[in-house]
Amino acid sequence: MYPSAMKGEEKQAEKMLRLSLSFSPREPVTPPIPYWLYKLHGLNINYNCEICGNFNYRGPKAFQRHFAEWRHAHGMRCLGIPNTAHFANVTQIEDAVSLWAKLKTQKASERWQPDTEEYGDFSGNVINKKTYEDLKRQGLL
Ligand SMILES: [Zn+2]
Numbered sequence: 001m002y003p004s005a006m007k008g009e010e011k012q013a014e015k016m017l018r019l020s021l022s023f024s025p026r027e028p029v030t031p032p033i034p035y036w037l038y039k040l041h042g043l044n045i046n047y048n049c050e051i052c053g054n055f056n057y058r059g060p061k062a063f064q065r066h067f068a069e070w071r072h073a074h075g076m077r078c079l080g081i082p083n084t085a086h087f088a089n090v091t092q093i094e095d096a097v098s099l100w101a102k103l104k105t106q107k108a109s110e111r112w113q114p115d116t117e118e119y120g121d122f123s124g125n126v127i128n129k130k131t132y133e134d135l136k137r138q139g140l141l
Pocket of ligand 1: 049051052066071
């Protein structure tokens with residue numbers, strides 16, 4: 001049983017839905033949920049993903065979820081890019097490609113770290129020198 005206020009709201013929602021349908025009669029929109037809920041979930045907003053071959057996702061939830069789904073994964077595979085968390089919310093092929101290039105550069109610079117560790121050895125020598133001086137000051141050397 002619905003309170004009468006709720007019924008009125010539903011009627012209003014139905015009216016709005018019919019209105020929105022008449023504005024775009026070719027769009028096959030028959031939401032199985034009340035319009036206010038439909039709108040609450042942002043299902044009236046379409047999200048386009050270029051990586052998915054310009055596929056449209058209805059609502060932010062479906063859009064967020066699709067990044068882990070097969071269509072997006074397939075699109076990424078076609079681009080030769082691993083579908084990792086780095087690429088969440090990336091929908092443009094160009095963005096994905098440039099981000100992948102950036103990540104690869106970052107990975108390449110990570111490989112240089114053994115060199116910077118030599119600096120670590122150097123500072124280690126400084127610490128050893130300090131320790132040496134401390135010991136010397138204490139008359140232990
Ligand atoms: Zn996608």
